[in-house]
Amino acid sequence: MGDVYKLQLENISKSFPGVKALDDVNISLRPGTVHAVVGENGAGKSTLMKIINGLYKRDAGRVILDGKEVSFSGPMESADAGIAMIYQELNFFPELSIAENIFMKRQPGKAGWVKWQDMMERAKKILEENDLPYDPRTKIKELPIASIQMLEIVKAVAFHAQVIIMDEPTSSISNKEVKLLFDKIAQLKKQGISFLYISHKMEEIFQIADDITIIRDGKSIISGSVSDFTEESIIAHMVGRSIENIYPKEVFPIGEVAFEAKNLCSEGMFKNVSFNVKKGEIVGMAGLVGAGRSEVCRAIFGLDPLDSGEIILSGKQYTPKNVTHAIKSKILMLTEDRKKEGIVGVRSCRENITLASHRIRKGVFMNLKKEIQEAQEMSEMLKVRFAGIETPIQSLSGGNQQKLLLARWLMLESDLLILDEPTRGIDVGAKLEIYNIITDLAKKGYSILMISSELPELIGMSDRIYVMNQGYITGCLERQDFAQERIMQLATKTEV
Amino acid sequence: MKEKTKPNLRKYSLVLILIGMIAICSILSENFLTPTNLTNVLKQVSIVTICAFAQAMIIISGEIDLSIGFLAGMAGTFACIMYIATGNLFLAFTFGVLLGAAVGAVNGLFVAYFKLPSFIVTLAMQTICFGAISLYTGGQNIYKIGNFKVLGQSKLFGFLPVTVLFMIIMLIITHTVLKYTKFGRYLYAIGGNSDAANAAGVQVCKVKWAIFIVSGMFAAIAGMVMMGRLNAGIPSEGGGYETDAITAAVIGGTSFSGGAGTAFGTFLGSVIIGVLNNIMNLLGVDSYLQMIIKGSIIIFAVLADYFSKNQKSGIKIMASTSDVKKSENK
Numbered sequence: 093m094g095d096v097y098k099l100q101l102e103n104i105s106k107s108f109p110g111v112k113a114l115d116d117v118n119i120s121l122r123p124g125t126v127h128a129v130v131g132e133n134g135a136g137k138s139t140l141m142k143i144i145n146g147l148y149k150r151d152a153g154r155v156i157l158d159g160k161e162v163s164f165s166g167p168m169e170s171a172d173a174g175i176a177m178i179y180q181e182l183n184f185f186p187e188l189s190i191a192e193n194i195f196m197k198r199q200p201g202k203a204g205w206v207k208w209q210d211m212m213e214r215a216k217k218i219l220e221e222n223d224l225p226y227d228p229r230t231k232i233k234e235l236p237i238a239s240i241q242m243l244e245i246v247k248a249v250a251f252h253a254q255v256i257i258m259d260e261p262t263s264s265i266s267n268k269e270v271k272l273l274f275d276k277i278a279q280l281k282k283q284g285i286s287f288l289y290i291s292h293k294m295e296e297i298f299q300i301a302d303d304i305t306i307i308r309d310g311k312s313i314i315s316g317s318v319s320d321f322t323e324e325s326i327i328a329h330m331v332g333r334s335i336e337n338i339y340p341k342e343v344f345p346i347g348e349v350a351f352e353a354k355n356l357c358s359e360g361m362f363k364n365v366s367f368n369v370k371k372g373e374i375v376g377m378a379g380l381v382g383a384g385r386s387e388v389c390r391a392i393f394g395l396d397p398l399d400s401g402e403i404i405l406s407g408k409q410y411t412p413k414n415v416t417h418a419i420k421s422k423i424l425m426l427t428e429d430r431k432k433e434g435i436v437g438v439r440s441c442r443e444n445i446t447l448a449s450h451r452i453r454k455g456v457f458m459n460l461k462k463e464i465q466e467a468q469e470m471s472e473m474l475k476v477r478f479a480g481i482e483t484p485i486q487s488l489s490g491g492n493q494q495k496l497l498l499a500r501w502l503m504l505e506s507d508l509l510i511l512d513e514p515t516r517g518i519d520v521g522a523k524l525e526i527y528n529i530i531t532d533l534a535k536k537g538y539s540i541l542m543i544s545s546e547l548p549e550l551i552g553m554s555d556r557i558y559v560m561n562q563g564y565i566t567g568c569l570e571r572q573d574f575a576q577e578r579i580m581q582l583a584t585k586t587e588v
Numbered sequence: 589m590k591e592k593t594k595p596n597l598r599k600y601s602l603v604l605i606l607i608g609m610i611a612i613c614s615i616l617s618e619n620f621l622t623p624t625n626l627t628n629v630l631k632q633v634s635i636v637t638i639c640a641f642a643q644a645m646i647i648i649s650g651e652i653d654l655s656i657g658f659l660a661g662m663a664g665t666f667a668c669i670m671y672i673a674t675g676n677l678f679l680a681f682t683f684g685v686l687l688g689a690a691v692g693a694v695n696g697l698f699v700a701y702f703k704l705p706s707f708i709v710t711l712a713m714q715t716i717c718f719g720a721i722s723l724y725t726g727g728q729n730i731y732k733i734g735n736f737k738v739l740g741q742s743k744l745f746g747f748l749p750v751t752v753l754f755m756i757i758m759l760i761i762t763h764t765v766l767k768y769t770k771f772g773r774y775l776y777a778i779g780g781n782s783d784a785a786n787a788a789g790v791q792v793c794k795v796k797w798a799i800f801i802v803s804g805m806f807a808a809i810a811g812m813v814m815m816g817r818l819n820a821g822i823p824s825e826g827g828g829y830e831t832d833a834i835t836a837a838v839i840g841g842t843s844f845s846g847g848a849g850t851a852f853g854t855f856l857g858s859v860i861i862g863v864l865n866n867i868m869n870l871l872g873v874d875s876y877l878q879m880i881i882k883g884s885i886i887i888f889a890v891l892a893d894y895f896s897k898n899q900k901s902g903i904k905i906m907a908s909t910s911d912v913k914k915s916e917n918k
Contacts, residue, residue: 395787419789433787436780438847447777448788450770457768500788 097156098123098286099144099175099255104153106139113139115310117153119288121255121303126277126287128297128318131307131330135519137290140307141257145170145177157255168197176248180259182240186233191215193232194247222246238269245276249285256280257288262296263517266381274300294323306330331520338524339552340531343571346555347371350539351423351508353392356401361387362563365401369508369539374530376554377543378579384563385543386428389510393425394418395433406507419448424501425510428543430490430517434497437486441478441496442467444485449503470499474529491522498529509533511542515549527553547576559583602840602856609863617870625866627749633862634755635660635814637855639829640836641762642806644854647837648766649799650779650846651706654830655695655713656807661826662721663688664811668821669724671736680736684808691717692804693797700796714830721823730821740816754813755855758806763851765802775799779846836861839889 099121106114114136121127131137142148144155146164154161157173164170167177184193192199194215201207215228224242232240241261248256262270277287277300289301297304298318305315306329313329327338352368362384369375377385391398394412403410410421418425427433436444445467450458467481474495478488485493494514501509511530515523530553534540544550550557551574559567559582567582614621639656646653667684671677695713699706742750766772774795777785786792810829815821840857842849864885868878 414791415787416789416791425787427787432781433783436777436784436847438780438843439776443773443776447773447785447790450773453770456770458770458773460768 096123096159097121098158099288100154100156101140101144102154102156104140104143104155105151106143106148107151113310114143114150117307117310117312119305119312119315121286121288123286124281124284125302126281126289126300128301128304129288129290129307130297130304130326135307135330136310137307138259139310141177141259141288141290144257145175171248171251171253174252174254176244176251176253176256178241178244178248178256178258178261180261180263182237182244184232184240184244187231189229189231190219190226190235190243191228194218194228194243194250198251218246218250236269238265238272241265241273242276245273245280249280249283253285255286255288257290259290261289262291262293268380270296294326297326298323327520338520338527339549340524340528341553342531342535343555344372344535346373347537350406351541352404353388354402354404356388356391356403357399358387358391358397359399361391361396362560365560365563365565367558367565367568369541371539372534372537373555374534374540374542374553376550376557377541377560378547378550378557379560379583381545383560383583385560386512387563388560389425389512389541389543390427392418392508393423393510395425395427419504422505422507423510424448424504424506424508426494426497426501426512426514428512428516430493430497435485435493438484440482441471441476441485441488442481444496445470445481445499446503448500466503467499470502471496474499474502475525489518489522491518491525494518494522494526495529498526502533506538509538509540511540513544514542515544515546523549547579550579551576561585602853602860606856606860606863609860609867613863613867613870616867619870620867625870627747627752629859629862629866630752630755631749632865633858634749634751635810635817636829636832636836636861637755637858638758638806638810638813639833640840640854640858641758641851642803642810643830643833644837644840644842644849644851645762645766645775645799646706646803647834647842647844648779648846648849649775649796650782651699651796651799652834653695653710653800653803653807654707655691655710655717656803656810656833657826657829657831658714658717658823659688659691659804659807659826660811660814660829661823662717662811663691663808664813664815664826665721665725665730665821665823667808667812668730668733668736668815672730672733675734677735677738681739681812684812685805688804688806688808688811689801690804692801692807695804696797696800699800700793706800718823718827725821725823729823733815733819733821736812737816737819740813741819751813751817754809758809759851759855762854766849766851771795771798776847779843779848781847832861835886839886 097120101117101119104114104117105112117136117140119127119129129137129140139148143150145167146169147166155163157175162173164173185196191212195211199206200210200214212228219226219228224239224246226235226239245256261273265273281287291297301318303315304318304321304326306313306326308330347370349368350371354366356365357363365388367375379385387396390396392403392412394414394417398412403412405421405423412418436447442464446463453459464481471481476492476495478492485496514530515526518526530540530542542550542553555571557569557574557579558565559569559579561583566585569578610621619625639660642656643653663684666687667680670683671680674680691713695706695710698704698709738750740751744750744753766775774785774790777788777790778792778795782792811826814825818825836858837849837854838844838857839860840849840853840855842854861882864882865878868881873881
């Protein structure tokens with residue numbers, strides 16, 4: 093090992109008006125290794141990345157690359173020095189070709205003119221060398237997200253990156269693609285390339301990382317070899333307290349069937365999907381990305397089309413028409429993409445909470461007094477942390493936003509509450525609180541259908557789990573039969 | 589958790605700017621701070637302000653309505669023709685409003701249900717409106733409109749110009765709609781994030797359709813007041829009101845990306861431009877130079893808005909994350 097580090101961050105501090113975002117952070121990255129950086133959302137991980145590539149100026153501390161102190165003025169300069177960043181939300185130009193994207197800001201040519209042929213040939217070579225079966229003229233928007241991500245890595249390496257910093261690279265790709273990504277990382281590691289790997293996901297960290305640094309509240313809490321840690325100890329360091337059982341599951345007597353779907357079909361999406369949810373029951377839906385879980389739920393909620401099938405809700409026939417009708421029929425759904433289909437970012441927390449519920453009140457006018465009171469009560473009940481209900485919702489952390497979106501539905505009566513990835517992208521502490529809320533709801537008799545890609549979460553919270561693959565339900569497991577292996581088996585089973 | 593949000597400085601910044609302007613103007617010209625002149629300012633801005641209310645509501649919902657100007661010209665002139673034919677002012681006025689609603693409904697139909705960009709649809713509608721009225725009148729202006737002029741020239745109780753009264757009524761209506769109705773709330777939600785609004789059960793298409801109808805009605809009312817004031821039916825007079833309305837709305841704090849804006853802000857934005865025009869006229873500033881000054885001030889206003897917004901939201905986000913951290917450490 094020795095003391096030779098590829099990249100060292102020494103005593104980095106950074107303040108923004110009103111808050112110290114980073115406080116004396118130390119990270120040492122050994123050459124040819126993957127160094128995981130973990131921490132709750134808001135712990136300062138993104139700020140740290142931006143300090144390294146010069147988007148932010150650090151207040152104190154040193155960045156040392158190959159033993160020399162460096163200070164970059166921006167991403168181009170850091171890229172030239174061999175540090176590449178791959179952001180969670182990938183940066184690319186959807187309408188431009190693969191070649192143009194690879195050579196963005198580095199187009200071959202002179203005096204502002206681009207040598208197209210040269211660029212295409214070089215792009216083609218890069219693609220071939222990395223087994224990416226694409227024509228360099230293909231527009232980026234036609235590629236799946238995983239390929240674009242792979243392209244970013246390939247691009248970084250093609251321009252001689254020695255350090256690659258990745259921010260939650262697996263948040264939007266399937267398990268199979270994750271494997272490809274990890275293979276690539278392993279291969280590049282052998283070539284001596286080092287990775288700073290920012291992630292929430294424990295399994296990944298144990299799978300891929302050599303070293304780990306845990307950040308909490310802007311401070312680097314502890315660093316070391318991954319093999320010295322366990323999942324529990326990492327979580328304990330992240331949240332600053334130990335979580336013995338993070339799933340507050342309680343088993344209650346379950347009522348009669350509240351919701352039943354029979355043979356739901358949607359062309360090209362899912363086929364013959366039948367399942368039921370009982371009163372007071374939490375039913376999990378497992379499956380890989382693209383298995384059709386969200387599509388089924390969205391169709392029930394009236395967001396996506398449903399071709400055929402029968403739904404019985406509290407003993408009555410229900411045919412999805414649109415969201416308004418679904419809400420009226422007491423089917424509610426917390427959508428997967430919080431930013432896109434959840435919050436109205438610029439508006440206040442109050443308006444976001446009551447957005448769905450004023451429909452049920454009669455008349456044209458709002459009852460402002462009642463609205464304020466109810467929004468206030470609801471956010472206190474869910475322990476939302478904010479400066480007040482008039483704060484724009486976009487200034488809140490993901491976990492608090494999610495609580496407010498739950499509050500939106502809790503204002504209404506519900507016969508079926510669908511939760512699509514309710515804890516995606518929120519930190520461990522907030523997750524725990526969301527689990528508590530869900531458990532409480534089940535206790536109150538809510539019928540809950542929960543989609544999640546995190547198996548431990550599904551296993552920890554559900555009474556029953558349906559597993560889907562390629563648009564079919566491939567199995568249903570009772571609580572006593574829950575096991576990750578069994579679920580994965582069903583999730584990859586092709587024959588019905 | 590219950591701590592009150594700090595008083596929003598921006599909320600009052602327009603009022604402060606206006607007060608500052610009035611103070612400076614009254615020093616620059618002794619004719620400025622007289623009741624007659626101030627009434628004049630209000631009279632001059634009333635028509636564009638009515639258009640600006642419509643435009644503000646449209647922009648809040650994330651769209652734009654470029655047909656407002658010529659729709660006003662067309663509906664106003666047709667109302668004159670109706671009045672000449674029937675001699676019934678109430679009938680003529682109702683006809684004008686319905687005509688505006690009909691044109692707005694066509695705009696809204698294409699924007700909401702066929703998902704065409706509102707910029708293009710309403711740009712085309714602008715031409716259609718002017719074409720339609722010119723075809724009907726053979727390109728002639730309509731004179732001798734008789735008592736139709738009361739809509740723009742009379743005074744209530746001997747001092748309150750009817751044009752100003754119309755503006756105030758529309759201000760109250762717009763304020764009420766935006767602040768106290770569900771419909772207003774949906775406008776903000778759709779403009780802020782229409783996918784989220786849809787997923788919360790807001791009937792996005794219906795609301796969008798409706799707001800274009802409302803915009804058409806507002807434009808028609810502005811048009812009739814305009815013709816009354818001109819004492820003639822001159823369709824071409826409407827041209828340009830759509831852009832002046834955008835200016836007023838934007839200076840008044842309406843966010844061009846949708847989801848934010850108020851009736852009072854729009855009103856103040858319009859009055860600020862009115863005061864600016866007025867003082868430049870009083871001082872005898874060359875009219876071409878006036879245009880340059882006006883344009884520059886608009887850019888400056890938007891720039892100031894940009895900087896204040898960016899700075900503020902930055903600090904806010906930081907402050908809120910620190911709040912979260914503090915409470916998590918407990």
